[in-house]
Amino acid sequence: MINDENTPRIRTERRDAAKNRQLILDTAHRLFEQFGVEQVSMNQIATEAQIGPGTLYRRYRNKGELCQDLIKDSVDLFFEDIEEYLKENGQVPPHQKLKEILSFFIRFREKKAQLLTGVEEAKSTNPLKPRTKSPLYAELHQILVELFDEMEANENTYSQSAFKADMVLMALSSDSYFFQKDVRGYSPEEILELLFITFIVK
Amino acid sequence: MINDENTPRIRTERRDAAKNRQLILDTAHRLFEQFGVEQVSMNQIATEAQIGPGTLYRRYRNKGELCQDLIKDSVDLFFEDIEEYLKENGQVPPHQKLKEILSFFIRFREKKAQLLTGVEEAKSTNPLKPRTKSPLYAELHQILVELFDEMEANENTYSQSAFKADMVLMALSSDSYFFQKDVRGYSPEEILELLFITFIVK
DNA sequence: TTGACAAACGGAGAGGTCTCCATTTAGTAT
DNA sequence: ATACTAAATGGAGACCTCTCCGTTTGTCAA
Structure with missing residues (x-):
């Protein structure tokens, strides 16, 4: 009976990170709804969410991953x-x-x-x-x-x-x-x- | 028996344009050969051929069309x-x-x-x-x-x-x-x- | 509390696609 | 020859993806 995770330490997601994740998801959802997935750029999502592009890309390597999460x-x-x-x-x-x-x-x-x-x-x-x-x-x-x-x-x-x-x-x-x-x-x-x-x- | 082309005037391709077309084709072929199609950008082709990006894009709307011609x-x-x-x-x-x-x-x-x-x-x-x-x-x-x-x-x-x-x-x-x-x-x-x-x- | 430190952040910047348009130029009619 | 004109040009610039890295900030252990 092995534990679900046997990595040394499961660092829980930092609070600010979790907040940002939700912010990204919400923003993307809203923009996708409004303009269509195709028409919305990662840039636009970052700008609208008021985060740096780096922050967005560190969480989702591309728009596909973001869609996947959504x-x-x-x-x-x-x-x-x-x-x-x-x-x-x-x-x-x-x-x-x-x-x-x-x-x-x-x-x-x-x-x-x-x-x-x-x-x-x-x-x-x-x-x-x-x-x-x-x-x-x-x-x-x-x-x-x-x-x-x-x-x-x-x-x-x-x-x-x-x-x-x-x-x-x-x-x-x-x-x-x-x-x-x-x-x-x-x-x-x-x-x-x-x-x-x-x-x-x- | 209709003529092959019935448009008013078949403006033949200008000599400089033809020369540029060949230049683009040759340059692209060479770069593709050297680095692989995937790795070569339209930018790179234009730079290497010493023409403006606009000139390249006016002839081929994207890399696909260029490949098509090649x-x-x-x-x-x-x-x-x-x-x-x-x-x-x-x-x-x-x-x-x-x-x-x-x-x-x-x-x-x-x-x-x-x-x-x-x-x-x-x-x-x-x-x-x-x-x-x-x-x-x-x-x-x-x-x-x-x-x-x-x-x-x-x-x-x-x-x-x-x-x-x-x-x-x-x-x-x-x-x-x-x-x-x-x-x-x-x-x-x-x-x-x-x-x-x-x-x-x- | 207070370090210490890994995680998260942000934005500058490299490099790409593609458009727009002022300018140049090859052909053509005079 | 010369002037005209449509085609061709090139590069500035808008906007994009994605990376790198110096700075900030939660979190946890002491």
Whole structure:
């Protein structure tokens, strides 16, 4: 039974730091609301919050991390919904569970479009793999893989669950999803259906 | 029989402009070669070429467009290869032609990795859809759609060729492709095989 | 209380993208 | 040759991201 944290000393966050964190979060939330995530710069947030840029960047290395923090609670709720659905529907065929979860995610994506896009564009400073770092991606990937595995349980084909899960999530990235909506003109429901046909049903 | 251009007057490019264009191209090529596309800024190119930033930006709105111009010839050759292959193999089953073309593209992608990534990151300034604008994307999409249609010719399922083509190209975008290589650890051949299994064979 | 010190802070500044516009210049018509 | 004009130029400057580092400030132990 190991302690939750075994680092020598858990220095609690200083009071002024905590206050500033909340100030940043509030300011960002307000500015994002008012001008849209895309239009607001880190600079602007720092200025509006009356803190130095250094202070802002020491806490969030880029706007993506800030968005990540702003959306954290919603993400937690999202996964709770999924867990609950899966727990209550263990006997439902996996392809149906898969579809339902994609539907969950599409709704989530629609509701949190701007912040989610903000999170995904954290590529700056980062040498590679922006999406991997996001816990959202990793956790969702894990869930999809398990469902794909469940689907293939009887077949003896070479497992491509991980790859298929990556493809599905790729298809639901801001980039691809809004391309399908805005350029190809599909509705969220049509996109769900196309994903289902393409990746799930045989 | 309409003339190739029916605009009132085709002002030919001024000599100094043409010279500058070549100067920019040469300078960019050299710097890209030396430091890598990613590491070279528009600023640096302008400075090195001894022209003002304004001059550079009036010709190429961003680094993506510059990369696009630098890679143009290779892209033309790439499509010539494809056309030739398709012309000579009209009777080959479509799924095989598809695989071959994906293989072509993967080789192309490997050879021109940096510039291709540079092209895809032209999202700045642009409100949306970076990939649509690229003629590479559009033309390749068209070819894939035709082959998917050919495959589905006998089946009477709801056509999803356009969507599938988008998904395949998404999977072969820098973002996804190098994620699969660097994080998932797949080789180009394995990626080709996974794409084939996922999108092409029934 | 009072150091001591790590954490937090702020802002100067390096370097980037991109625009604007006064000025220069290549072609063209006279 | 000369004048005209639209294209091309370049650099100042607005605004951005991000780092570095000297200074300030909570926190804790003595």
